[in-house]
Amino acid sequence: xxxxxxxxxxxxxxxxxxxxxxxxxxxxxxxxxxxxxxxxxxxxxxxxxxxxxxxxxxxxxxxxxxxxxxxxxxxxxxxxxxxxxxxxxxxxxxxxxxxxxxxxxxxxxxxxxxxxxxxxxxxxxxxxxxxxxxxxxxxxxxxxxxxxxxxxxxxxxxxxxxxxxx
Numbered sequence: 001x002x003x004x005x006x007x008x009x010x011x012x013x014x015x016x017x018x019x020x021x022x023x024x025x026x027x028x029x030x031x032x033x034x035x036x037x038x039x040x041x042x043x044x045x046x047x048x049x050x051x052x053x054x055x056x057x058x059x060x061x062x063x064x065x066x067x068x069x070x071x072x073x074x075x076x077x078x079x080x081x082x083x084x085x086x087x088x089x090x091x092x093x094x095x096x097x098x099x100x101x102x103x104x105x106x107x108x109x110x111x112x113x114x115x116x117x118x119x120x121x122x123x124x125x126x127x128x129x130x131x132x133x134x135x136x137x138x139x140x141x142x143x144x145x146x147x148x149x150x151x152x153x154x155x156x157x158x159x160x161x162x163x164x165x166x
């Protein structure tokens with residue numbers, strides 16, 4: 001790889017140093033170089049959301065970001081969120097509501113939902129629907145996904161209210 005550039009990217013808390021071609025997309029780097037297969041390639045145009053990851057704490061489309069653009073930055077994938085336990089309640093709600101079928105979109109849906117839970121913990125049903133509409137699902141429709149996210153929002157608010165009263 002004579003055109004390769006050396007990047008240092010912290011992925012799920014682990015510092016990674018790799019040589020990558022300048023045209024390598026972040027999602028390809030994660031999947032092929034690091035073996036993190038949770039983020040998927042769908043449309044490769046930034047429309048479907050299957051490649052959603054967090055870059056410096058904000059969701060991005062991994063197919064629209066080059067790996068070299070992530071040099072010196074932090075990336076969190078579905079594997080990192082899942083292993084940390086941070087979204088266990090969200091994963092369980094997806095299961096309870098059957099908000100996943102084939103599972104292809106699920107990692108991106110969970111990444112998007114986790115950002116919503118962080119940034120707008122008081123979101124209403126329409127806000128959830130709007131937020132999640134940026135990720136495509138061809139199997140479930142969105143009702144079950146919205147139900148799952150709303151359940152977690154309600155549960156987290158209830159837990160926060162109980163904590164405030166204690």
